Amino acid sequence: xxxxxxxxxxxxxxxxxxxxxxxxxxxxxxxxxxxxxxxxxxxxxxxxxxxxxxxxxxxxxxxxxxxxxxxxxxxxxxxxxxxxxxxxxxxxxxxxxxxxxxxxxxxxxxxxxxxxxxxxxxxxxxxxxxxxxxxxxxxxxxxxxxxxxxxxxxxxxxxxxxxxxxxxxxxxxxxxx
Amino acid sequence: xxxxxxxxxxxxxxxxxxxxxxxxxxxxxxxxxxxxxxxxxxxxxxxxxxxxxxxxxxxxxxxxxxxxxxxxxxxxxxxxxxxxxxxxxxxxxxxxxxxxxxxxxxxxxxxxxxxxxxxxxxxxxxxxxxxxxxxxxxx
Numbered sequence: 001x002x003x004x005x006x007x008x009x010x011x012x013x014x015x016x017x018x019x020x021x022x023x024x025x026x027x028x029x030x031x032x033x034x035x036x037x038x039x040x041x042x043x044x045x046x047x048x049x050x051x052x053x054x055x056x057x058x059x060x061x062x063x064x065x066x067x068x069x070x071x072x073x074x075x076x077x078x079x080x081x082x083x084x085x086x087x088x089x090x091x092x093x094x095x096x097x098x099x100x101x102x103x104x105x106x107x108x109x110x111x112x113x114x115x116x117x118x119x120x121x122x123x124x125x126x127x128x129x130x131x132x133x134x135x136x137x138x139x140x141x142x143x144x145x146x147x148x149x150x151x152x153x154x155x156x157x158x159x160x161x162x163x164x165x166x167x168x169x170x171x172x173x174x175x176x177x
Numbered sequence: 178x179x180x181x182x183x184x185x186x187x188x189x190x191x192x193x194x195x196x197x198x199x200x201x202x203x204x205x206x207x208x209x210x211x212x213x214x215x216x217x218x219x220x221x222x223x224x225x226x227x228x229x230x231x232x233x234x235x236x237x238x239x240x241x242x243x244x245x246x247x248x249x250x251x252x253x254x255x256x257x258x259x260x261x262x263x264x265x266x267x268x269x270x271x272x273x274x275x276x277x278x279x280x281x282x283x284x285x286x287x288x289x290x291x292x293x294x295x296x297x298x299x300x301x302x303x304x305x306x307x308x309x310x311x312x313x314x315x316x
Contacts, residue, residue, distance in 0.1 A: 017287070018286070019262075019264070019291060019293075022299070023264065023296060023299070024297075024300040024303055025302075025303065026303045030239055031239070034239055037238070066245065066246040068249055071230055071231060071249050071254075072231075073234065073247040075246065111243050112243065113238070113242075113243040113244035113245075117231050117234075134235070134238055136238050136241065136244075137243070140259065149261070150259035150260075150261065150263065151259055151260055151261060152241050152259060
């Protein structure tokens with residue numbers, strides 16, 4: 001957590017930019033992203049689904065940071081190295097050409113928030129057995145010169161694979177495995 | 178004489194540093210407490226705390242935020258958006274009368290508080306859509 005705070009501080013002090021004008025406006029792109037980040041699960045109660053999801057996060061090596069079961073919220077994070085072969089090769093090539101030390105990705109923090117919410121029935125009441133699971137993911141990469149690049153992740157394939165694991169976990173939960 | 182002057186200079190630096198820390202902690206700016214509350218708050222015609230908090234969370238996720246923490250008892254949700262910049266938002270809800278809920282948001286962009294009413298208007302407009310309710314001027 002302290003590491004994350006240090007990362008964030010670096011990010012925060014890095015830019016003298018201003019808030020982009022439409023940051024809080026729901027655009028069609030954002031609504032498309034909602035589809036990618038959400039899956040519906042049927043035949044399972046909210047608490048059981050949340051437990052199945054927290055097991056998936058553990059399967060993926062995340063550490064739980066915060067939770068509020070009453071609102072179906074889980075927040076988790078993990079730190080991993082971020083060294084990439086092609087970056088190293090390029091840095092060596094540039095150094096050989098006399099370009100000096102090129103900063104490369106060193107380590108990364110991946111943060112995820114997972115939210116379970118009941119499907120609303122036609123009368124507006126929450127369903128007991130049908131729920132949406134939605135995740136939002138961020139990646140904060142620290143480079144060898146201690147600069148930081150932080151952004152949200154939106155690759156559809158990442159979400160597809162994640163939800164595949166949730167489906168398996170829901171199945172295992174139902175079978176009590 | 179020189180020593181005395183240096184002493185005054187050091188005192189001046191210390192005093193000014195102190196004032197500026199207090200200004201930062203208390204966020205003393207041009208706006209009054211009431212002005213801030215006015216543009217940071219809206220009321221919604223529902224007393225359903227669960228519905229409002231879940232709508233807040235889902236709106237924040239729609240806008241690309243990761244939920245940092247949520248607390249049902251306090252009625253508070255905090256979230257962060259990272260997109261090269263860092264944007265942090267805390268949203269609190271509290272009942273107002275028998276059938277209304279007051280929602281308040283405050284945002285921080287990198288190392289600056291967000292003091293322009295427009296982003297808050299946009300946020301509440303997005304929340305309205307998620308709640309299927311119209312927001313009314315707060316406080």
